[in-house]
Amino acid sequence: MATTLPSVDVVTVGVGWTGGIVAAECSKAGLKVVGLERGQKRGTEDFLSIHDEYRYAIRYDLMQNLSKETVTFRNNRKMQALPMRQLGSFLLGEGLGGAGTHWNGMTFRFLPYDFQIKTMTDERYGANKLGPDYLLQDWALNYDQLEPYFDKFEKTLGISGDDKNPFAGKRSSAYPTPPMKMTPMLQQFEKATKNLKLSPYMVPSANISEVYKNPDGETINACQYCGFCERFGCEYGAKSSAEITVVPTALKTGNFDLRFNSNVVEILKQGNKATGVRYIDTVSGEEFIQPANIVVLTSYVFNNAKLLMVSNIGQPYDPTTGKGTLGRNYCYQILPGASGFFDEQYNTFMGAGSLGMSIDDYNGDNFDHSELDFIHGGNIALTQTGTRPISSNPTPPDTPTWGPEFKKQSIHYYTRSFGIGAQGASMPHKENYLSLDSNYKDAYGLPLIQLTYNFTDQDRALHKFISARAADIMKEMGAKTIVPNAEITDYNIVPYQTTHNTGGTVMSSTPDKGVVNNYLQHWDIENLFAISAGSFAHNSGYNPTGTLGALAYRCAEGVVKYSKSGGALV
Amino acid sequence: MSADNNVSRRDFLKTTGIAAGTLVGGGLIGGLVGYNINGKGTATIEHGNGTTSEAAGSPKAKMFFMNERDFKILSNATERIFPKDDLGPGAIDLDVPYFIDHQLAGQYGSNSKEYMQGPFGEGSPTQGYQSRLTRAEIFKQGIAKMETEAQSRFKKSFNDLEGKQMDEILTAFQKGDIQMSGVTSAFFFALLRAATLEGAYSDPLYGGNRNMEGWRMKGFPGHQMAYITMIEDPKFQKIEPNQLGNH
Numbered sequence: 001m002a003t004t005l006p007s008v009d010v011v012t013v014g015v016g017w018t019g020g021i022v023a024a025e026c027s028k029a030g031l032k033v034v035g036l037e038r039g040q041k042r043g044t045e046d047f048l049s050i051h052d053e054y055r056y057a058i059r060y061d062l063m064q065n066l067s068k069e070t071v072t073f074r075n076n077r078k079m080q081a082l083p084m085r086q087l088g089s090f091l092l093g094e095g096l097g098g099a100g101t102h103w104n105g106m107t108f109r110f111l112p113y114d115f116q117i118k119t120m121t122d123e124r125y126g127a128n129k130l131g132p133d134y135l136l137q138d139w140a141l142n143y144d145q146l147e148p149y150f151d152k153f154e155k156t157l158g159i160s161g162d163d164k165n166p167f168a169g170k171r172s173s174a175y176p177t178p179p180m181k182m183t184p185m186l187q188q189f190e191k192a193t194k195n196l197k198l199s200p201y202m203v204p205s206a207n208i209s210e211v212y213k214n215p216d217g218e219t220i221n222a223c224q225y226c227g228f229c230e231r232f233g234c235e236y237g238a239k240s241s242a243e244i245t246v247v248p249t250a251l252k253t254g255n256f257d258l259r260f261n262s263n264v265v266e267i268l269k270q271g272n273k274a275t276g277v278r279y280i281d282t283v284s285g286e287e288f289i290q291p292a293n294i295v296v297l298t299s300y301v302f303n304n305a306k307l308l309m310v311s312n313i314g315q316p317y318d319p320t321t322g323k324g325t326l327g328r329n330y331c332y333q334i335l336p337g338a339s340g341f342f343d344e345q346y347n348t349f350m351g352a353g354s355l356g357m358s359i360d361d362y363n364g365d366n367f368d369h370s371e372l373d374f375i376h377g378g379n380i381a382l383t384q385t386g387t388r389p390i391s392s393n394p395t396p397p398d399t400p401t402w403g404p405e406f407k408k409q410s411i412h413y414y415t416r417s418f419g420i421g422a423q424g425a426s427m428p429h430k431e432n433y434l435s436l437d438s439n440y441k442d443a444y445g446l447p448l449i450q451l452t453y454n455f456t457d458q459d460r461a462l463h464k465f466i467s468a469r470a471a472d473i474m475k476e477m478g479a480k481t482i483v484p485n486a487e488i489t490d491y492n493i494v495p496y497q498t499t500h501n502t503g504g505t506v507m508s509s510t511p512d513k514g515v516v517n518n519y520l521q522h523w524d525i526e527n528l529f530a531i532s533a534g535s536f537a538h539n540s541g542y543n544p545t546g547t548l549g550a551l552a553y554r555c556a557e558g559v560v561k562y563s564k565s566g567g568a569l570v
Numbered sequence: 571m572s573a574d575n576n577v578s579r580r581d582f583l584k585t586t587g588i589a590a591g592t593l594v595g596g597g598l599i600g601g602l603v604g605y606n607i608n609g610k611g612t613a614t615i616e617h618g619n620g621t622t623s624e625a626a627g628s629p630k631a632k633m634f635f636m637n638e639r640d641f642k643i644l645s646n647a648t649e650r651i652f653p654k655d656d657l658g659p660g661a662i663d664l665d666v667p668y669f670i671d672h673q674l675a676g677q678y679g680s681n682s683k684e685y686m687q688g689p690f691g692e693g694s695p696t697q698g699y700q701s702r703l704t705r706a707e708i709f710k711q712g713i714a715k716m717e718t719e720a721q722s723r724f725k726k727s728f729n730d731l732e733g734k735q736m737d738e739i740l741t742a743f744q745k746g747d748i749q750m751s752g753v754t755s756a757f758f759f760a761l762l763r764a765a766t767l768e769g770a771y772s773d774p775l776y777g778g779n780r781n782m783e784g785w786r787m788k789g790f791p792g793h794q795m796a797y798i799t800m801i802e803d804p805k806f807q808k809i810e811p812n813q814l815g816n817h
Binding site for chain 1: 650651652653655657660677678681682683684685686687689691693694695696697698699700737740744763766767768771772773775776784785787788789790791792793794795796797798800801802803804806807814
């Protein structure tokens with residue numbers, strides 16, 4: 001039935017940031033690589049009509065077609081999981097570049113604390129600060145070990161930033177390009193946070209400040225501040241993404257065979273080795289087997305976990321016994337913050353995806369948690385990403401949601417309000433995990449992945465504390481009306497929150513705590529690698545892509561190393 | 571979100587049908603006459619019934635709704651949600667009803683990029699949309715229910731109601747007080763409200779946001795190539811909007 005193709009050195013499942021990085025590094029090293037992308041080809045030339053809020057931001061034209069595949073969701077094990085029928089809480093990618101095509105481009109490094117969170121938290125606050133239900137664990141690498149890979153990722157992208165964050169881990173070199181432009185809104189934030197004795201710095205940005213040629217010879221153009229990044233592709237080639245950097249780098253070697261409309265449905269194995277993957281050509285419906293010496297899972301969090309589950313690789317996590325690692329430590333992020341309403345008018349519609357100023361004074365363990373009932377925190381930022389008129393209808397409290405007063409207020413405040421938002425870190429909890437759904441299937445007959453997730457007491461306490469800090473800054477900025485974000489109760493999959501899903505295929509120091517080792521190599525199957533934000537043991541108070549990119553370079557190094565030496569790399 | 575809507579306390583449009591169809595006032599900003607989608611000058615014709623149409627090269631024809639009554643119910647409802655005022659046109663003058671009609675006839679109406687396989691369970695609100703109905707089906711049912719509700723409350727067609735009476739019915743939908751099949755009335759109202767704003771503020775290529783008046787009211791310049799030369803300027807920038815069709 002399935003046609004078996006000639007064998008190759010490496011096959012990647014998905015071609016976004018992680019697949020692109022693995023493809024570029026392996027093909028440069030002389031390995032023959034096949035990249036299987038379930039979506040279509042796309043790139044800068046396809047984005048000339050991108051300034052279309054309705055098509056791209058409201059109807060999600062660049063994102064996953066849920067009629068083919070989605071996830072099911074429930075808040076807890078007592079509930080019946082039901083399919084996420086429409087996109088909402090997070091926006092899954094599809095097509096070349098993946099979600100990295102429609103990202104904002106904020107490219108932080110997680111804090112040194114993040115990588116040793118268990119050890120450092122226990123040292124400072126004693127064991128069990130959070131209690132036994134939280135599956136806090138150190139990552140399999142510390143910050144210093146990961147630093148060269150952060151550096152490499154930032155140089156590939158040409159990240160624009162300053163070095164003014166006193167809480168950042170040590171850098172081996174400066175940001176490749178200078179920070180983005182300073183706008184009146186950002187200046188106001190800078191002044192207010194300095195008045196409050198906080199330490200503002202420019203958000204590290206992949207919408208870059210000047211034309212840049214990366215070490216692979218790819219050129220990224222200068223950002224024009226058009227205000228259409230998030231949920232859009234860049235018509236200038238000024239937002240670093242896989243399709244303008246690592247993918248062309250891989251293709252230039254002649255060693256990279258990139259196939260579109262190729263949906264992988266199974267990792268094939270014999271004994272304790274992977275032998276390749278089975279995939280469906282979604283156009284012709286034909287089935288293929290792509291044999292490979294090394295299989296690398298480079299799709300999003302959910303699909304990496306799902307492919308391992310449907311291929312019966314690894315032991316699924318069981319929340320009753322605490323046994324099993326696959327699906328464990330699913331984390332998300334929470335979004336504390338405050339909205340401010342002003343008399344002055346701002347150019348809120350101008351911007352760039354990662355144009356912003358932020359502080360880390362309330363992130364990680366940069367402040368004392370002795371008297372607090374939570375750990376970690378979040379990066380608090382004022383970003384000017386370009387507000388758009390359909391989705392931005394800000395009104396002061398007690399304004400009706402429709403009718404004359406709504407119209408008047410939402411138009412008035414469209415250019416007279418903005419938010420200060422934080423990305424609240426998310427700690428793993430024993431009841432938050434991924435598994436396979438037993439009722440719902442995708443277009444290829446495979447079970448959907450099931451998400452069991454709710455906010456925790458840690459989340460609620462963090463959210464309340466950080467929202468109050470955001471409100472303090474807003475007050476110092478002189479807002480006329482300040483509205484802290486409402487306290488969180490249960491996680492709701494409907495409103496958009498963030499596409500920063502993590503965990504499920506965690507990287508760990510020992511096989512009992514995760515799915516892959518510190519080269520992202522599978523603990524049970526040595527020629528199988530899995531890299532996504534699923535590798536994160538918890539989620540920090542930052543955008544994840546910087547850390548994800550660093551891990552992808554680490555993974556690529558592991559794949560090349562394995563192709564020469566074989567065996568377990570750790 | 572405020573569950574209660576105080577629009578019913580404001581008798582904004584005295585006679586909705588007439589006021590909504592009148593171009594005086596709203597036309598002061600930008601002007602509606604002369605709007606054209608194909609480069610040819612076209613004239614606006616008022617029907618005096620809350621709708622207008624173009625004489626030539628017009629996008630104003632229905633792809634989804636089959637009769638005038640239903641289309642007018644939709645039109646009046648969107649106008650109550652986003653009314654004409656001294657800032658500029660309301661939903662009707664922005665062609666929002668045509669935008670919604672066109673959307674319902676396509677991918678949006680058939681939910682073709684969404685997971686629509688059963689089994690269908692009611693679920694908890696945190697699990698989101700779980701209806702077997704498409705948006706097209708929900709709108710059809712919702713509009714019919716608005717008419718039924720008008721008849722049972724006021725013994726009149728929805729289209730003959732006073733603005734305040736329309737608001738009373740819309741508020742009942744918003745609160746989930748109206749019995750619908752396969753979906754709550756609150757969900758239908760949320761969909762109607764969202765579609766109204768989408769029609770007011772999407773690029774005119776979709777048939778709403780007529781002559782970019784929605785953007786002009788809001789101070790959104792639409793499709794602009796770059797703000798790099800002005801983003802550092804402390805002054806607010808008033809920029810004449812541009813649409814994708816002028817690319």
